[in-house]
Amino acid sequence: MADGNEAAQIVKDLAAKIQNEPKAPKFSFDVSTYKGVTMHLIEADVPQGEDELQKMFGPKLRVHVGTGAKSVFVAVGKDSEALMQKLIDSGASDQGGVRPVGQFRIKLLPILQYAQSIETNEVIAAMIDTLSRASDGGDVMVVQKSIVNGQESRMLISEGVLQAVGSAVRQVQQQKMQNNGSF
Structure with missing residues (x-):
């Protein structure tokens, strides 16, 4: 503003x-x-x-x-x-x-660690384990800038976030297999 x-x-x-x-x-x-x-x-x-x-x-x-x-x-x-x-x-x-109109950056690892401290969850634990080994800590960044007659938004999701999502999916699949014997 x-x-x-x-x-x-x-x-x-x-x-x-x-x-x-x-x-x-x-x-x-x-x-x-x-x-x-x-x-x-x-x-x-x-x-x-x-x-x-x-x-x-x-x-x-x-x-x-x-x-x-x-x-x-x-x-x-x-x-x-x-x-x-x-x-x-x-x-x-x-x-x-030159500044963008708006921007924010978060690291997913501390957020997940905090959530896990409130209530333990195997899916979140798997994501934390993956992000703990990632070099980026799970960065998500959004940058918005003005362009002629509009606005351009760019979202960057680090490799660590993608790996953590993959870990979460694998954990959910394992839980389903244990509970139902199938997917």
């Missing part, structure tokens, strides 16, 4: 629309400023009985939104404020240049 103030206004408009809802999240705007980025906080109670979400986020889901003149940062989780500051610091060290 070219205008961080516009992004903040969108969130403020949303907050105004849902403010009378009984389970609406709490919005706090203009909480602080860090290196020219205005910090906003959205907090929502994590429902009782949602053990996995409670382990992941604690009793409250915290979303920090940082808006600058030409930037928007979003960080979610228990340490979202510290993460937000790291994002801002890393952006400040960037030397500029």
Whole structure:
């Protein structure tokens, strides 16, 4: 988004629309400023009985939104404020240049390890085993850039992800054979 103030206004408009809802999240705007980025906080109670979400986020889901003149940062989780500051610091060290409209990159291995820590699963274990031996850790990257009269999106899936999916399929097939004696 070219205008961080516009992004903040969108969130403020949303907050105004849902403010009378009984389970609406709490919005706090203009909480602080860090290196020219205005910090906003959205907090929502994590429902009782949602053990996995409670382990992941604690009793409250915290979303920090940082808006600058030409930037928007979003960080979610228990340490979202510290993460937000790291994002801002890393952006400040960037030397500029042509930027895509949007991009994200995730590593599948830590996500699977976390899921396995909550509830063990043989399929996930097989994927973790495969990704632990892969050199890339299971990278998935999406990059979007502007083109004349449109937008171009590119998705990159590393070899480790493909190998992990293959391991998952083999594990499911083995489980079916053990349970049914056939596919």
